[in-house]
Amino acid sequence: MQAWRVGGELGSFCMLRLSERFTSSCHGAGFLFLILALVLPAPAALADDVSLDIPIQYETLDNGLRVVLSPDDTVPTVTVGLYFGIGFRSEPPGRTGYAHLFEHLYFAGAELRGDIPFDAIIAQTGGNSSAYTRFDFTRYISTVPSNALDMILWAEADRMSAPLLTDRHITTHRNTVRNEIFLNVENQPYQGWPLIDLPMTAFENWHNSHNFYGDLSDLDAATAEDARAFFRQYYTPNNAVLVIAGDFDAETVRTRIRDWFGPIPSGPPLPELDVSEPEQTAERRRDLVYPNASQPGIAVGYHMPPRGTPEYYAMMLIDMILISGDDARMQRLVASEGFGSRVSGSINALGNAYNYQGPMLWEYNIVHPETVNSDDVLDLLEGEIARLREELVSPDEIARARAKRLVEFYISIDDPSTRDGIVDLLASFALFDDDPTRINRIEEGIEHVTPELIRETARTYLSPHQRSVVVAIPGSGEEGGE
Amino acid sequence: MDLTGLCTRFALPGLLALSALFAPAQAQPESERSAANAHLPPRIEPPGPVPGFATPNNWTVELDNGLKITFIPWGMTPTVDIRVVVRAGNIDEGQNTWLSDLTVEAMAQGAGGRSDDEIAEAFGAMGGSLSSSVVTDRSTFASFVLAEHGPEALALLAETVREPDFPPERFEAARTTIIQLAESWRQQPAMQGMAAVNLYQHPEDHPFYRTIPTREQLTGYSLRDVRRFHRRHFGAGRTHIYITGQFDADAMEAAAREAFSDWERGPADEGIDAAPQVGNVVHLIDRPGAPQSTVFLTYPLPGIDSKTAPALEVMDVVMGGMIAGRMLDTGYSYAPQTYIDWARGGAAWTYSDDIDTANTVAAMQDVLTMIDYSRFRPLGTEGVADWMISRFIMSTGARFSLVGQIAFRNAFDLPIDYLDTYADQIRRVDEHAVLNLAREYLTRDRLTLVIVGDLDQIEAGLRALPALQGARFVRQDADGTLH
Structure with missing residues (x-):
């Protein structure tokens, strides 16, 4: 009854500039789409092949709504992703967990459909819908049979125009959110370790370091007027990206979007937001007790280089070299030590290496037998990082890292049915960069990583004084985890 | 902690049934519309039947030793996913719980002759890793690699x-x-x-008990036990390979013939059944201070090969929609x-949930009432049907679940056209068939x-439920300690 024993996160991507985040990029009147044939360059291993050719049509409406169309009729379904540039990083102080609470509220009702839940409307078509909140965005995604595209566009336009946000809706959804927190955190053996506890340790700026699930007292204090103000500020066309991927007629869809989303008025400018982190000069560490856990663990985070830089791509390969796959250094180390568990980790543990904007962690963690001291485990694994700072990786090792990163990318987008990965990438690039074609330059960045760059990146970003550590201590004690 | 499911929704068509029991949801009267959505039509007509979709091409080759290979050329990227599935799992362990897991590990x-490090490096160079897993009745060894390495990966898996x-x-x-x-x-x-459920679904001498x-x-198993398990339960006749993606x-x-043709057929499947049993029991496990109650409510059903299987699936969807709709309407659970x-x-058939402690008794009262109701009125x-067929199309159109669907068909020896006729089977189910099953x-x-x-918070209330x-x-x- 074993779970799959291989780790390695599924990648997708994004390279973003902070300055563009809140730009409402109106490209003049009309609805002229740029037709872009997006061709992913052949990786080195497939030198003679052009592997992918994803069609993209991109335009920005007069009200600032960015629209990405990606037709593909392989399967008779269509996926609609709506991303808003509001995540838990940007929620206002005193409103912890609010971005996430609002995500739930947004399903509750809208003027035309009334109290019938959004997902019930979608389900009646045979589709499904879901949503999640991350550091820098809240996303809503639905997949429906191709003949139901009108229904989903109408339902999205309905709630984007006039959602029902009453105290009654808040009460119900607050209860659901509380249960979500109980399920995912409070009633789990390791509670908020490491996904919540590590960022709270590693970051100093409140925007990055607060409990994004929210303090229950903040959630309890939420009112309908708060929700309406939040909606007016953040759920605006100029802070949103609409992606449609799958089996549809592009001309018809353009008309629908122009008619149904075009009239939604732009919102106010977005508030100034400083998410920058001070430079870390000393190790940060917390030892936290988790009463329901039975084994100790360590979680370690380092600050990522700015996105899009050569060092950022080097970190992608360092992630592969150290953690991803059985051949990764840390996996081999813990296997040879016989710990019986694997090292987990990734860039942006709550998303992927591409769908964030701002300070971010590369992290790793392991639950280990109680017969081994956590500090010894930390020293052992950090020894591999020290090696990266001192020695050049071999050509074979960097080739393996590139191949693994490439396969992870392919896995993440290889779904002609629901297209979750492709929609995520296109939306992220459009939202943060106003340029979904950035998808095309990721492999180039990875290809240019050299052993020297990896060593330099490790020396610059992976020194002991730059790390943050949260040690999970099992059993009862004074201090509980977050 | 899994945050990826944040806010996944469950409003299934069974919401229609829910409205018969609780206050129905209402659309806003047109007269109350604000100007904010005046540009939108007041309603959209239902789209009609789900467009058809043929199961993607796939074919199976059987070697002389009984090993089967299914080819599924379905995928958008130059990768190949190879899964070697052996009919050997927990059901073959007897009383030696997880001996199969230890064997596979x-x-x-x-x-x-290769060490684990050498194997790891060989797969890594192809962009993949060796994955292995054990479930109730099978073990799987798999790798996902760049397409050009398919034959090499298959040989390594062999x-x-x-x-x-x-x-x-x-x-x-x-x-x-x-x-x-x-x-x-x-x-x-x-x-x-789940462990407690199995105490009642299976007799004490069953491997799943x-x-x-x-x-x-676990400390008692020896290397000899592991070797014996492999010898007794692995062989070509119990192995099915699935190759999915872009490949030659x-x-x-x-490559498959080269790697597997001379493997012995091996021991036959012992054919142990694992049909869940009737419990008529409520098992309460104390977790002091728990903010939620973790619930499993389960009823035995006939198997997938029964004529009622399509109607059972419809029943599950309707019941699931009704129960999930109630939970989300009330905020009792997530x-x-x-x-x-x-x-x-x-x-x-199982309903599982995590309900906040304070509402556990009320929620269970509602769930049990809904189940009672399902036996009295259609x-x-x-x-x-359209919802289920749509979900089925999404599943068979997706690379990773397509192979799962095909493997499911094979694992239960279902007819070769099972996937092709699924939609028709579901469409033939009516509400009276569901009522009879309930x-x-x-x-x-x-x-x-x-x-x-x-x-302390929930036991008395649960014991009092009619x-x-x-x-x-x-x-x-x-x-x-049990009482």
């Missing part, structure tokens, strides 16, 4: 499945891995609950779900209910 420690070296110096590491896994299961309320092995069990079919078939576990010789099934199978005396939670008055109650203290 030990198999991954070295094969064909070494692991056929010629594990079981290096003695790595055996303790494999054992520790399985001990760690068992420990992680023991900590989780969902796993504690014990879900999580004790540490003593001729080259892959040649991730309610229902599902059918198809097993060898039978099945079980639940609305309008739209259910009457036969969702009766109070057939349930097994397990709840892991803070019993629908549970005929059931035997078992209380399990936090230290494991």
Whole structure:
């Protein structure tokens, strides 16, 4: 009854500039789409092949709504992703967990459909819908049979125009959110370790370091007027990206979007937001007790280089070299030590290496037998990082890292049915960069990583004084985890 | 902690049935519309039947030794996903809980004269890794690699499945891995609950009776036990390979023949059944201070090969929609779900959930009322078939679930056209068929209910629920003591 024993996160991507985040990029009147044939360059291993050719049509409406169309009729379904540039990083102080609470509220009702839940409307078509909140965005995604595209566009336009946000809706959804927190955190053996506890340790700026699930007292204090103000500020066309991927007629869809989303008025400018982190000069560490856990663990985070830089791509390969796959250094180390568990980790543990904007962690963690001291485990694994700072990786090792990163990318987008990965990438690039074609330059960045760059990146970003550590201590004690 | 499911929704067509029991949701009267959406039509007509979609092309080749290879050329990227599935799992362990897990873990420690490090590097160079897993009735060895490495990856997988070296110096590491896994299961309320369900679904001498092995069990297994398990339960006749993605079919078939043709057919499947049994029991596990109650409510059903299987699936969807809709309407829980576990010789329908402690009794009252209701009045099934067929198309159109669908068909020896005729089978189910099934199978005396939670808060209320008055109650203290 074993779970799959291989780790390695599924990648997708994004390279973003902070300055563009809140730009409402109106490209003049009309609805002229740029037709872009997006061709992913052949990786080195497939030198003679052009592997992918994803069609993209991109335009920005007069009200600032960015629209990405990606037709593909392989399967008779269509996926609609709506991303808003509001995540838990940007929620206002005193409103912890609010971005996430609002995500739930947004399903509750809208003027035309009334109290019938959004997902019930979608389900009646045979589709499904879901949503999640991350550091820098809240996303809503639905997949429906191709003949139901009108229904989903109408339902999205309905709630984007006039959602029902009453105290009654808040009460119900607050209860659901509380249960979500109980399920995912409070009633789990390791509670908020490491996904919540590590960022709270590693970051100093409140925007990055607060409990994004929210303090229950903040959630309890939420009112309908708060929700309406939040909606007016953040759920605006100029802070949103609409992606449609799958089996549809592009001309018809353009008309629908122009008619149904075009009239939604732009919102106010977005508030100034400083998410920058001070430079870390000393190790940060917390030892936290988790009463329901039975084994100790360590979680370690380092600050990522700015996105899009050569060092950022080097970190992608360092992630592969150290953690991803059985051949990764840390996996081999813990296997040879016989710990019986694997090292987990990734860039942006709550998303992927591409769908964030701002300070971010590369992290790793392991639950280990109680017969081994956590500090010894930390020293052992950090020894591999020290090696990266001192020695050049071999050509074979960097080739393996590139191949693994490439396969992870392919896995993440290889779904002609629901297209979750492709929609995520296109939306992220459009939202943060106003340029979904950035998808095309990721492999180039990875290809240019050299052993020297990896060593330099490790020396610059992976020194002991730059790390943050949260040690999970099992059993009862004074201090509980977050 | 899994945050990826944040806000996944469950509003299934069964919401229609829900409205018969609780206050129905209403659309806004047109006269109350604001100007904000004046540009939108007041409503959209239903889209009509789901567009058709043929199951993607796939074919199967059988070697002389009984090994089967299914080719599924479906995928958008130049990668190939190879899964070697062997009909060997927990059901073959007898009383030796998780001996199959330990065997598979030990198999991954070295094969064909290569060390685990060498195997890891070889797969890594192809962009992949060796994955292995064990479930109730099968073991899977798999890798996902760049397409051009398909034949090479297949050969490597063959070494692991056929010629594990079981290096003695790595055996303790494999054992520790399985001990760690068992420990992680023991900590989780969902796993504690599932383990309790199995106490009532299977007799004491069945391999599934014990879900999580004790540490003593795991430390007692020897390398000899592991070798014997491999010898007795692995062989070409019990193996099915699935190759999915973009690949050169001729080259892959040649590689498969080269790697597997001379493997012995091996022992036949012993054919042990695992049909869930009737419980008529409520098992409460104390987890003092727990903010939620983890619930498993389950009823035995006929198996996937029964004529009623399509109607059972419809029943699950309708019931699931109704229950999930109620939970989300009230905020009692975040991730309610229902599902059918198809097993060898039978099945079980299950509602599982995590309900906040304060509302546990009220929520269970509602759930049991809805189940009672389903036996007395037809639940609305309008739209259910289209919903199910749509979900089926999404599943068969997606690369990773397509192979799962095909493997499911094969695992239960279902007709070769099972996937092609699924939509028609579902469309033929009517609400009276569902009503009859609910009457036969969702009766109070057939349930097994397990709840892991803070019993000080919930036990008295649960014991007083009318629908549970005929059931035997078992209380399990936090230290494991049973009453």
